[in-house]
Amino acid sequence: xxxxxxxxxxxxxxxxxxxxxxxxxxxxxxxxxxxxxxxxxxxxxxxxxxxxxxxxxxxxxxxxxxxxxxxxxxxxxxxxxxxxxxxxxxxxxxxxxxxxxxxxxxxxxxxxxxxxxxxxxxxxxxxxxxxxxxxxxxxxxxxxxxxxxxxxxxxxxxxxxxxxxxxxxxxxxxxxxxxxxxxxxxxxxxxxxxxxxxxxxxxxxxxxxxxxxxxxxxxxxxxxxxxxxxxxxxxxxxxxxxxxxxxxxxxxxxxxxxxxxxxxxxxxxxxxxxxxxxxxxxxxxxxxxxxxxxxxxxxxxxxxxxxxxxxxxxxxxxxxxxxxxxxxxxxxxxxxxxxxxxxxxxxxxxxxxxxxxxxxxxxxxxxxxxxxxxxxxxxxxxxxxxxxxxxxxxxxxxxxxxxxxxxxxxxxxxxxxxxxxxxxxxxxxxxxxxxxxxxxxxxxxxxxxxxxxxxxxxxxxxxxxxxxxxxxxxxxxxxxxxxxxxxxxxxxxxxxxxxxxxxxxxxxxxxxxxxxxxxxxxxxxxxxxxxxxxxxxxxxxxxxxxxxxxxxxxxxxxxxxxxxxxxxxxxxxxxxxxx
Numbered sequence: 001x002x003x004x005x006x007x008x009x010x011x012x013x014x015x016x017x018x019x020x021x022x023x024x025x026x027x028x029x030x031x032x033x034x035x036x037x038x039x040x041x042x043x044x045x046x047x048x049x050x051x052x053x054x055x056x057x058x059x060x061x062x063x064x065x066x067x068x069x070x071x072x073x074x075x076x077x078x079x080x081x082x083x084x085x086x087x088x089x090x091x092x093x094x095x096x097x098x099x100x101x102x103x104x105x106x107x108x109x110x111x112x113x114x115x116x117x118x119x120x121x122x123x124x125x126x127x128x129x130x131x132x133x134x135x136x137x138x139x140x141x142x143x144x145x146x147x148x149x150x151x152x153x154x155x156x157x158x159x160x161x162x163x164x165x166x167x168x169x170x171x172x173x174x175x176x177x178x179x180x181x182x183x184x185x186x187x188x189x190x191x192x193x194x195x196x197x198x199x200x201x202x203x204x205x206x207x208x209x210x211x212x213x214x215x216x217x218x219x220x221x222x223x224x225x226x227x228x229x230x231x232x233x234x235x236x237x238x239x240x241x242x243x244x245x246x247x248x249x250x251x252x253x254x255x256x257x258x259x260x261x262x263x264x265x266x267x268x269x270x271x272x273x274x275x276x277x278x279x280x281x282x283x284x285x286x287x288x289x290x291x292x293x294x295x296x297x298x299x300x301x302x303x304x305x306x307x308x309x310x311x312x313x314x315x316x317x318x319x320x321x322x323x324x325x326x327x328x329x330x331x332x333x334x335x336x337x338x339x340x341x342x343x344x345x346x347x348x349x350x351x352x353x354x355x356x357x358x359x360x361x362x363x364x365x366x367x368x369x370x371x372x373x374x375x376x377x378x379x380x381x382x383x384x385x386x387x388x389x390x391x392x393x394x395x396x397x398x399x400x401x402x403x404x405x406x407x408x409x410x411x412x413x414x415x416x417x418x419x420x421x422x423x424x425x426x427x428x429x430x431x432x433x434x435x436x437x438x439x440x441x442x443x444x445x446x447x448x449x450x451x452x453x454x455x456x457x458x459x460x461x462x463x464x465x466x467x468x469x470x471x472x473x474x475x476x477x478x479x480x481x482x483x484x485x486x487x488x489x490x491x492x493x494x495x496x497x498x499x500x501x502x503x504x505x506x507x508x509x510x511x512x513x514x515x516x517x518x519x520x521x522x523x524x525x526x527x528x529x530x531x532x533x534x535x536x537x538x539x540x541x542x543x544x545x546x547x548x549x550x551x552x553x554x555x556x557x558x559x560x561x562x563x564x565x566x567x568x569x570x571x572x573x574x575x576x577x578x579x
Contacts, residue, residue, distance in 0.1 A: 072125065072185040079174060080182050080509070081526040082106065082571055086533035086550060095254030098533045098551045104526070106183070106571040111488040113519045113575040122516030125186035126444070127402035130175050130276070130527075131508045133194040133450075133479030134499030136285065137209045138164045140265075141223050141230040142200045142358055143308040144289055144299060146336070150238060151315050152322035154558030155502075159240045159250060162232065162265040163549035164199075164501060165220040168212050169271045170529035170546035171500060171507055176275045177530060181511035183523035183573070188509065189402060191276050192409070194479040195283020195450025196499070201295065202303060204357040206286075206369055214377025215273020221266035223353035228262040234310050234350065253557060256537055258548075264540035273377045279384040279409060280370055282395050283450035283480065284421075287363065287413040292325055293333030294417035295360050302340060306354040309343055331417025363415075364390055384409055396427055398434055405512065406443045408434060412451040414458065421451025421480070423459030428466065435470045444512070444520075444579075447476045452496050453489070455480055467492060471579040474512070475522055484565030486524065486572060493574045495524060503553040504564050505529065514578070522574040 077083040080103075087101025108115055138161045147157035160167075180187050193213075198205035208218050223229050231239040240250035242261035251257070285291035289299040312318050321339065324330045343349050361369070367389045369375065371382045382389075384397050395411035408431065412421035438445050447467070453460055453476070467473045471491045482499035484506065497508045511523040531546035539547075553559065564570070 072187065073180040075181065075183055075185040076179070077103065077182050079178050079527065080571075081506070081528065082182055084533075086504070086528060086554075088554065095256070095555050098535065098554060100533045104567065104570050106523075106525075106573060107568050108573045108575070109486070109488070109568060110575050112491075112493070113577045115573075115575055116515060116517040116519060119515035119517055119519065119521065123184065123521070124514045124516065125181070125184040126512045126514060127405045128181035128184065128186035128188050128509065128511040129401065130178075130188055130191040131194060131448075131477055131495075131497055131510060132171065132191060132197075132500065133497050133507070134196040134283070134482055134501060135168050135171075135193065135209065136161075136164060136196055136199045136499065136501035137168055137205050137212070138162075138199040138501075139202055139205050139208075139220075139222050139358065140164075140232075141221070141228065141308070141352065142202055142303065143305060143352065144200060144303050145308075146290060146321075147231045147239065148309060148311045149318050149322050150558075152318050154556065154560070156322075157231065157239065158501065158553065158556050159255065160549050160552035160556060161501070162220075162228075162230075162262070163545050163552070165208055165212060165218055165269050166542055166545040167500065167505065167529060167531075167549040168209075169269055170531040170543065170549075171505075171527075172212060172271060172274055174527055174530040175507070176272060178509070178527070181509060181523065182525045183521075184511045184513050186511055186513075188276055191274055191278040192281065192407065192448055192477075193278070194281045194448055194477065194497070195412075196285040196291070196479065197280070197283070198286050199291070200303075200358075201285065201287060201289050201291075201360045202358045203361050203365070204355075206361055206366070207357075210369060210372075210375040212269075212271045213274055213278055213383075214375045215271055216374075218269045218271065219266065220269060222355045222357050228266055229308070229350070229352040231310055233262060236311055238311060250557065253555075255552075255555065258537050258540075260540055264545060269542055275378060277379045278377065279380075279399055279407065279448075281384075281409045281448050281450055282363075282366060282411055282413060284413045284419055286366065287415065288417060289360060290333070290336075292331070292417060292419050293336065294331055294415065296332070298337050299333065300360050303358045303360060304354055304356050306352055307344060307349045308352045309340060309346075309348060310350050311348050313348075325419075328418050328420070333417070363393060363395060367395070394427070394430075396430065398438075401446065404443050405446065406438050406441075407446050407448060410447065410449040412449045412456055419455075420458070421449070421456035421460065423456060423463050425459075428459060428462055431463075432466060435466070435473065439470060439472050443472065445470070445473045446512075447473055449476070449478045451480045452478050452485075453487075453494055464489070471577075474520065474576055475510075475574075477510070483560075483563045484526070484569040486565075486569045486574065493522060493576070495522075495574075497526075498563050498565070500529075501553070502563055503550070503556070503559055505550055505553055518578050520576040520578055522576065524570075524572045524574065526570050 088096040089099040149156040414422035485496040
């Protein structure tokens, strides 16, 4: 199909969507998920998809069997930040290249319990797993993105974002290569995401995320199937123009010219899928347009349409818009909608190819997509979500992580709009009941959510109080802040992990062990993607792009250096009294 025919087809699909309204169209996405330009390949299954299907059959076959531990391996720092960490080479200002730096040592933390001298001899591993958080798989050409607010917040646009899929796949490759926990040797049993898996609440991103996690081929491109139509070929100095000789604002800072970069960024990526079962938690960027606005038909219509705003008239206007968002004064995005309406005929609005794949998805679409066979991967089917989640319209659930250890995934997004988290009365009531049942069963509990205790003003204090009443809750594991931070919370540890879109682009392994002396140890170890630290701008292979993704994130103007955290927030042994 040529470009003209492709565009006409997209426009016809768009008219169909608009007839019912974008909000209504989004509700039906779960039933017609295969319609998405620039998504995972349809038709005959690939070798990766066939392998994923075989893994799923094995998972289902042993689903009813009791949980048993596999043979542990010798603990090893290999593949983790205990061995090596990407770090800048040399000194000086401006754009800096990365290389292999020294690893980070493990820090023992005794704020909640003392470290016994013979605990290593008596230690019995209980479970080991991996946390992903804030992957932010991005459709960088999406019309609702507000890159023009770059001067107000570095999160509005990042030079590396076009490579988010390659970066996520490289992280998956790293996990698949790990043999066991670096502290105990316990085999890793699952991966859990803690939200902001996608960036714009659009179905193309959801397809890319699910395909990356479960295995398959992804073409990270929407709109025109033959070319890129975003800010990085706009000719505007505000953004890094990688293929152009223009001396844009980022090249002034030392960013390179990489010929063929944009063509490579929208090229097909192949994911092996996780070799481990995985579970999913939703974040505000998964549920809300822009990560902060309550969705409506305007946002849905604009998302699939053919206009994209590239810049504002003044920085003052951008400052006003962003200040209102930060202060929570525009949860429904009324100011943004009015600003976009007023510019529909402006030269600053670029004409782009409409695409229904950019339509928003609902909470029920989110659950249905996770339950589709094509995204089963290594299982479990639904990745934590079940028919009960659909029937009750809720995104929180429990799952068994190991014998005597239960995971609980919460939903902390506020559907009325805004970045901060929320835990409503119904969810707190449900959680209280679940914690009571787990206490009766003698199980330890690990709690997972997107938002942190300090970013959940609505229901957060009540949640903390509930957790303190239940000492069998050992840890609250979350993301959202894009920063490594570990805090003692009286009876449990709160573990917040950095994102995989902003440098240092880390995930975390966690290992729980009984020390046989009345204490428990929770080991946390940070991991990077499998891509080499050193980059070659002429290497635009899938792995080469993942390396460039990391280096660009380090050099991104406005990038916060404190996101790495202190040594006490990275590789740790967290002691707990045994409840």
